[in-house]
Amino acid sequence: MLSIKNLHASIEGTPILRGINLEVKAGEVHAIMGPNGSGKSTLASVLAGREEYEVTEGEVLFQGKELLPLSPEDRARKGVFLAFQYPIEIPGVSTTNFLRTALNQVREYRGQEPLDAVKFLSLMKEKMALVEIDQKLLSRSLNEGFSGGEKKRNEIFQMAMLNPILSILDETDSGLDIDALRIVSNGVNKLKSDKNATIVVTHYQRLLDYIVPDFVHVLYKGRIVKSGTKELALELEEKGYDWIKEEVDSTATV
Amino acid sequence: MSKDNQILEDLNSKEYEHGWSVNFETDEAPIGLNEDIIRWISTKKEEPSWLLDWRLKAFKIWQGMTEPNWSNVNYLKMDLQALRFYSAPKQSKKPKNINEVDPELIAIYERLGISLNEQKRLQGIAIDVVLDSVSVATTFKETLGKLGIIFCSFSEAVKEHPELIQKYLGLVVPMTDNYYAALNAAVFSDGSFCYIPKGVRCPMELSTYFRINAANTGQFERTLIVADDSSYVSYLEGCTAPQRDENQLHAAVVEIYAGAHAEVKYSTVQNWFPGDKDGKGGIYNFVTKRGICAGDHSKISWTQVETGSAVTWKYPSCILKGDYSIGEFYSVAVTNNFQQADTGTKMIHIGKNTKSRIVSKGISAGKSQNSYRGQVQVMKRAHNARNFSQCDSLLMGNQCGAHTFPYIDIANPSAKVEHEATTSKIGEDQIFYCNQRGIATEDAVALIVNGYAKEVLNQLPMEFAVEAQKLLALTLEGSVG
């Protein structure tokens, strides 16, 4: 479903991604780990189409078609979803209103009728239950004054509403309390099917106890330097990144 | 390159939707302005001599005045002698009710999206329409009449209720007030009058719709709203004008009188033709709006959504004379392309324990200039006066300007006056967040702007709020890459 080939991207002339290769198939969960500043959020942003990043080399195929020429909104409409590491505040716009606009634009793109208020509301109710989100939160200004955990839960609620094909969750676990982590992870698991795929960016093994990955990748200095199965995450939890860094840095200097 | 810069490159103004005019026969005054023209207007309208005298007095005063130039707007002075001061659609006889109104006129309103019959049926809003200079139809008259509410054209009120007009005309905005108010007093052609008797709560929204149709005409309407003790009314005003190359002048006067425990809500959605994207044409909107909270515990609330006009110069104000009276001003002013808006309010606290609240949201795009000018004045005997002002500016691009001029003038030490101001830009990260959920940039801007203006839009009656939201989106369409 997603095929990233030799992807290079830079911001303001500074190269951040330096040759990413990644294959994600439908039904799979991939975890991306790696030290701070290694380029995880950059990869997510480039896939979502953030304009500040300049792709200097490589290509990305999504469902067999070139992804990079598309506008961010068209990528979203085709089913790419990014749960932001730092969700953005939009004063005066409720989550409900925001999602109604979003969902109807996505539907229009796919040639579907807009949902009327009644159908929209019942869809909301269903998805609210999935991530156990409080309705009051949804009528407040989007992300404004939300706690860290509320923001993350709201991101997953939006994901549930939009029902994407490829979901990229950028550190969705950070800020969630122990119960919330379980609830939100369960929500993500319920949304999983053999037709969609998930990329989870995380620093902690804890999340991967709930959302069990098929593959774990370590990103370092803009490259995937190690890939493995879920055992790799356990190993990282125990040993940290130094051994990988040493491995990479020593081969680089040789 | 940032999105903000792209805004500037891609600027193209959305063509003004209501920019058409209709040719039908009109009764017109000769071009120019002098005493004879004023007599001509007064005769045409079959006015009593007291009103002619009043007009002539205003004209004399106006002749001694000069056009103000203290506001933050620049425009070519208009040659008033080249204007026509009266233009009325010709009708064989005066319509008695809506069914007798010229079908061609009705067709105009339908094109404006305000089918009178529809309005009547669906929304239960009583509506008075002023085309060019003359009030054409007032719906719902009978329903209102049963409650003793008077809602009619100004001309009709002069004939039918001269005692009320004589009592209140010029009481709140005297003819000496300013250049445009004096001009209006001399040449005003029509407008709406509304009287709510003691203790009556007006059961429906009262609405006036203004449209300038003829070329080279000025529109000078007067609105007078009198809410007697313990009454309530919500009044709406909408405006459009056809698209023309030359500038047209609109200089209206609105006066509101609120008795003890009375409440008046006045809402405007102003959508005069703003000029084209090169700054050609458009309405000059120089309006004097003022209300007096004459009685104790009275309240006047102004809500305005200003999207149109080439130049807007407008300060709906409240004189808080009664003790415990309340004045409110909620405003959204959007400017794009070469539009200039200088708008704000004056809250004059005279009575004890008076309160005022000002919420002003400016939005500037293109090469426009948007100024807030507000004055809070607390007089000596106004013990315990309270004011809260919030003035926010939202900038789109970096060729536009936002300016805030708050004047605070306090003569009583017990006053508490708070002023907050912010300036922000629509963030690229906000737009990207919307994009990532499938929302196109243009709709993202509309969503963000409507969110920003929500506190004000919430003050509008429901169906007006929807119209206002669409207008905001329309005005800003094409202003972000």
Ligand SMILES: Nc1ncnc2c1ncn2[C@@H]1O[C@H](COP(=O)(O)OP(=O)(O)OP(=O)(O)O)[C@@H](O)[C@H]1O
């Ligand atoms: N505008 C910019 N100019 C220069 N460098 C930038 C800019 N934006 C991001 N970077 C750098 O790009 C690198 C990758 O950042 P990114 O956010 O992708 O890291 P990350 O792997 O998500 O880290 P974390 O685990 O802390 O979230 C960082 O070193 C960051 O400082």
Ligand SMILES: [Mg+2]
């Ligand atoms: Mg990150």
